[in-house]
Every structure is written in structure tokens, then in C-alpha cells.
Amino acid sequence: MKLYRAQLMHTPASPFVFPDALQVLDDGAVLVGNGRILATGSYTELRAAHPQAEGVDLRGGVLLPGFVDTHVHFPQVRIIGGLGLPLLDWLDTYTLPEEARFGDPGHAAAVAREFVSGLASHGTTTALVFGSHFASAVDLLFREASRVGLRVVAGQVVSDRMLRPELHTTPERAYAEGRELIGRWHGQGRNLYAVTPRFSLSASEGMLDACAALMREFGDVRFTSHINENRREIEVVRDLFPGSRDYLDTYERAGLVTRRSVLAHSVHPSDRELGVMAEHRCTAAHCPCSNSALGSGLFPLRRHLAAGVHVSLGTDVGGGTGFSMLKEGLQAYFMQQLMGEQGYSLTPAHLLYLATRAGAEALGLHGLTGDFSVGQAFDAVYLRPPEGSTLHTVLRHAESAERTLAALFALGTQADVAQVWVQGDEVYARGPQPTPEVA
Ligand code: GUN
Ligand code: ZN
Numbered sequence: 184m185k186l187y188r189a190q191l192m193h194t195p196a197s198p199f200v201f202p203d204a205l206q207v208l209d210d211g212a213v214l215v216g217n218g219r220i221l222a223t224g225s226y227t228e229l230r231a232a233h234p235q236a237e238g239v240d241l242r243g244g245v246l247l248p249g250f251v252d253t254h255v256h257f258p259q260v261r262i263i264g265g266l267g268l269p270l271l272d273w274l275d276t277y278t279l280p281e282e283a284r285f286g287d288p289g290h291a292a293a294v295a296r297e298f299v300s301g302l303a304s305h306g307t308t309t310a311l312v313f314g315s316h317f318a319s320a321v322d323l324l325f326r327e328a329s330r331v332g333l334r335v336v337a338g339q340v341v342s343d344r345m346l347r348p349e350l351h352t353t354p355e356r357a358y359a360e361g362r363e364l365i366g367r368w369h370g371q372g373r374n375l376y377a378v379t380p381r382f383s384l385s386a387s388e389g390m391l392d393a394c395a396a397l398m399r400e401f402g403d404v405r406f407t408s409h410i411n412e413n414r415r416e417i418e419v420v421r422d423l424f425p426g427s428r429d430y431l432d433t434y435e436r437a438g439l440v441t442r443r444s445v446l447a448h449s450v451h452p453s454d455r456e457l458g459v460m461a462e463h464r465c466t467a468a469h470c471p472c473s474n475s476a477l478g479s480g481l482f483p484l485r486r487h488l489a490a491g492v493h494v495s496l497g498t499d500v501g502g503g504t505g506f507s508m509l510k511e512g513l514q515a516y517f518m519q520q521l522m523g524e525q526g527y528s529l530t531p532a533h534l535l536y537l538a539t540r541a542g543a544e545a546l547g548l549h550g551l552t553g554d555f556s557v558g559q560a561f562d563a564v565y566l567r568p569p570e571g572s573t574l575h576t577v578l579r580h581a582e583s584a585e586r587t588l589a590a591l592f593a594l595g596t597q598a599d600v601a602q603v604w605v606q607g608d609e610v611y612a613r614g615p616q617p618t619p620e621v622a
Contacts, residue, residue, distance in 0.1 A: 184216040185607070186233060188226045188566065189241035191428035192588055193248050193554040194536040199488060205532035207584040213246070215561040218607035219406050223555045239449025244601060245578075246588060247535065248554050249308025250508035254407070254447040254468040254497025255566025256313040257337070258282045260297045263501040270413035270477050274346075274503065284317060285347045291320035295327040303333055303611040304505040306564030306600045309542065309552055311407055311445055311468070311497070312337035313379055316350040318360040325368045332610045334562070336405050336546055337379040339364055341394065342385035361397045365470065369404055375546075376401070379443075381419045382409040383433040389438040398439065405443045405546060408434065408466075411456070412448035413479050431456040440465050445545050447497060448473075449487065450480040457490035466493045466545035469537070471514035473499035481518055484527045495545040496537040508538040509595040516592070531588035560606040566591055567601040574599060 191211040198204040212226040214413045222229055230238075238248040258281060265277035273581035285291045302310055314321040314337045328335040341357040344351055352360075361378060378394045386392055386394075404419055411417055411430050424433045431452070434440050444465035452460075452467075460467065469482050487494050495501070498511050512534035519526035529537075543553025552562045568574035574594040581587040589597075603611035 184214060184221070184233065184236040185239055186229060187213045187215065187241055187246065187414070187563075189224075189246035190584070190587070191246040191555060192535065192584060194532060194540050195554040195556050197541070198530065198532040198536050204536065205585070205588075209584065211246075213555055213561065213563075215607050217308060218557045218560055219519070220555055220557055220561050222557060229491055235506060241565050241567075244565055245535070245591060247306070247408060247564050247566065248539040249552065249562035249603060249605065250306050250538050251495070251546070251553060252302065252310040252465070252498050252506070252508055253305045253311050253445055253495040253542045253545050254313075254470050254508070255302070255500045255503075257298050258285050258294060258315050258320070259268045259501030260294050260301060261501075263503075265501065266476055268477070270416055270502070271419075272478060273477055275300075279347055279350060282551050283347060285315040285317045285320040286349065288319055288323065291315065291317065291323045292327075295320075295323045298324070299327045299331045299333055301506045303331060303603055304600060305508065305597050306566070306603055307333075307506060307508060308562040308564070308605045309334040309546065309548065309604060311542075312406070313407070314339050316340050316342065316352070321364055322367070325371075325374050328374060329372050329539060330481045332373065332605050332608045333471075334373040334552065334605060335506075336375040336377050338379035338407070340379050340381050341390060342381045343387050345385045346381070353492050354387070354389040357390060358393040358396055360385045361393075362400075365397070365401050365404055375405060377405040377407045379406075380408050383424065383430065384414070384416055388424075389439070391434065391439060395439055397435045398441075398443070403443070405445065405580065406439055406441065407445045408439075409446065410434070410446040411451045415450060417451060419611065428458040429453055429456055431459055435459060438497070443547065445495070447499065448479065450474055450482055452483070452486070456490055457486060461491035464493065466495050468495050468497040468545065469515060470497045470499035470511070471502055471518050472511055473502035475514060475518065476504055481524070482515075482521050484519060486523060488527065493541070493545060494537070495541040507596060510594050512592045531585050531592060534546070534592050535588060554593050561604055562606065563604050564600060565602040566595060566599050568595075568599045572598070
């Protein structure tokens with residue numbers, strides 16, 4: 184058993200429902216055995232009750248639940264920063280040419296290492312991942328995630344039109360390869376499978392039906408895709424599906440809108456779409472950095488919440504600008520501020536919830552990860568800014584835990600991530616810090 188001592192914060196409930204959902208322990212501790220949280224509370228009390236537990240002293244920083252990124256693309260690591268284009272031009276110019284290279288196992292294996300280490304070194308312990316169009320590359324992704332110990336929910340991306348020939352498959356082949364990948368990886372270790380048509384624009388009705396067949400056959404695989412991201416995309420989808428009421432209907436008709444579905448972006452939904460998303464309890468994954476970078480628009484968070492749609496957060500690497508869920512939280516805050524009365528004023532507690540527990544709920548993993556409640560896996564990120572950094576200074580002077588949390592979102596980066604655990608296993612540790620120069 185290990186006793187981790189730190190200032191810790193988590194949101195076991197939603198601050199959108201319970202305004203005081205943020206729980207803080209200034210001198211707190213988490214008791215961990217076999218990767219599970221056995222107790223969470225004050226350090227003094229837990230130490231007295233468990234004198235035999237090995238102590239891990241994490242004072243001087245903040246311990247948070249590991250981040251849950253609910254929308255991120257494996258084959259897009261190397262195209263992060265392709266700025267200046269709207270979605271469909273960005274896909275054609277930067278994204279699809281890079282994704283076409285993943286039939287080469289050498290390339291796919293190298294990027295799988297970059298991708299998994301990118302997630303872990305930013306404090307992300309669980310991710311819903313758009314895999315590759317190539318089944319062999321998806322295998323390499325799962326293999327690398329397993330080697331490192333990250334939780335990934337991932338799938339082969341499938342499409343049968345409008346991209347480029349190397350990235351197209353057929354509904355029959357998508358079904359067959361999906362079955363094989365599910366058999367090999369779903370429920371193996373920390374891996375889960377997500378059926379992943381790229382978006383309706385690149386998927387015929389036959390392809391969406393093949394996806395639905397997999398969802399029916401395997402009762403607990405997850406589903407993910409894109410929706411209502413960009414106005415031109417929405418127009419093309421309308422033309423491609425003349426019989427559908429709207430974008431959501433293209434998925435809804437196939438039976439793909441369920442509690443197991445996470446739909447990324449949802450920047451331009453109709454009221455009907457929001458109503459159906461709420462009714463079927465699917466999640467909208469909000470990707471604010473991507474929405475800004477690609478000029479997709481301002482996410483109507485208030486309308487989602489009013490309709491009762493569950494919302495989580497995603498980095499959308501590489502439309503998004505990096506793996507940091509702290510940056511993503513800050514950008515979500517900025518954009519809501521800019522929306523005036525239509526925006527929702529997000530507190531640090533909301534940001535923490537969106538970056539952790541909300542994602543776990545989206546994936547149906549809230550009994551396992553996303554907060555520090557007893558029984559959860561010990562999935563955690565230890566943020567400890569290097570001495571001399573601005574964040575270090577600000578934290579030393581923070582007047583409350585809320586201010587500390589706000590400063591972490593405002594200033595925190597990959598450089599502040601000191602250590603990361605999944606189920607009690609260390610999956611990342613920062614290298615030694617350069618010794619400060621003596622004057
Ligand atoms: N829609 C279809 N494919 C993509 C993608 O790779 N990124 C984003 N942001 N939207 C998409
Ligand atoms: Zn995306």
C-alpha cells in the first residue's frame with residue numbers, strides 16, 4: 184500500500200448541477216493498494232490509520248485526477264499547427280496526405296510512440312482516440328498504449344467516399360476488420376474499442392449500417408464520430424443525405440446515437456438535434472482549440488446544457504493545437520467569455536470537471552476513473568511547476584484552492600507535469616530538472 188500526500192482536488196459530481204462539487208484537501212492523501220483507491224482524506228488521519236503504508240511525499244505541487252481527452256486523432260501528431268484553413272481545406276491540405284502514410288508500419292509505429300507519450304506527458308490517462316484508416320496501424324496504437332499502460336478507447340477510422348482512394352474501404356471490409364480488432368483489443372488490459380466512421384460526409388449509408396452492425400453485435404463497444412463542426416461540411420452532408428432531417432439524423436437513422444456515443448464538435452446544432460442527443464444520452468465532445476484554429480465557430484455550451492446534453496472536452500489533435508487538457512480548459516473558458524450573454528461563465532471547478540470526470544462519464548468509465556473516490560483506479564497527474572517559473576510563483580501566493588486551480592489552467596503546460604499514474608502504475612515521470620544557477 185502507498186500513501187500519496189499532496190494538495191489534491193477533484194470533482195466527484197458535476198459543478199453544472201452541484202455548485203460546490205469541487206472537493207479540495209489542502210494537506211490530503213490518497214491510500215492506494217493494487218492500483219485502487221482505498222481511502223481519500225486528510226493526511227494526518229490517513230497516516231494515523233495506516234502507519235505501515237509506504238509514504239509518497241508530493242507536497243509542493245497539486246495532485247489531480249488524470250485527464251480524460253474525449254477526442255484526439257492518433258495519425259495527426261505531426262501535423263499539429265497547420266493553421267489558417269477551414270475544416271475541409273485543412274483535411275485536404277495537411278491531414279489526409281499524412282493519414283495516407285499510415286499503411287507503412289514503420290511510420291505508424293513511430294507516430295504511435297509519439298502519440299502515446301504525448302498524451303501521458305501532458306497528464307492524460309484516458310483518451311477516446313480516432314485511430315487510423317489502416318487496421319495494421321490501429322494494432323500498433325493499441326500495442327503501444329498497452330506497453331505504456333494508458334487507457335485508450337480507440338478504433339479503426341472508416342470511410343468509403345470523398346477522401347482519397349488509399350483511405351477508402353468498403354462496408355464489408357470495415358465490418359470484417361472491425362470484428363477482428365474488437366476480438367483482439369476490446370477489453371484487453373486497459374483497452375476498449377470504439378466504432379469510428381470518420382464523419383457522414385465520408386460514409387455512405389451502407390458504411391453507417393456496417394458500423395451499426397458492429398454496435399449491435401458487441402454490446403459495450405463505444406461509438407464516436409464528428410458532427411456539425413463547420414458550415415460548409417454541414418451543407419455537403421445535407422446534399423449527400425437528402426432524406427435526412429439534419430446531420431444528427433444521418434447517425435440516428437442507423438441507430439448510432441446512444442449512451443455509448445461521443446460526437447465531436449457540435450458547434451452548429453439545431454434544437455431538434457440537441458433534444459435527440461439528450462434523449463439518447465449521448466455526449467458532445469467540445470474541442471475549443473480546434474474550433475478556434477479551424478475557425479469552426481463558438482460552441483453553444485449553454486444550449487447543450489439547457490437541452491440536457493452531456494458535454495466533455497477533447498483536444499482534437501491535430502486540428503487542435505496540442506495535447507494539453509489544461510490549455511483546452513482555458514480555451515473553453517475564453518470562448519464562453521467572448522459569447523457574452525449566450526456564453527456560460529466557467530469556473531475552475533467546471534474546467535476540472537470537464538477535463539476529468541465529464542470525460543469518464545462520456546465513456547461510461549466513471550466507476551473506474553475521473554476522480555479520487557474510494558474504489559476508483561488511481562489515475563492521477565501530479566502538477567509541480569519548476570522553481571523559478573511564473574506558475575511556481577503564482578501558486579506560492581495563491582489565496583485559495585480555487586485560485587490555485589485557476590492558475591493551473593491559466594499557466595500550466597507539459598513542463599509542469601511531474602508524474603502520471605494509471606491504476607497505480609507510473610506511466611510518465613519528468614526528467615531531472617536543470618539545477619538553478621547560483622548567482
Ligand atoms: N471531420 C472529419 N475528419 C476530421 C478531422 O480529422 N478533424 C476534425 N477536426 N474534423 C474532422
Ligand atoms: Zn476530430
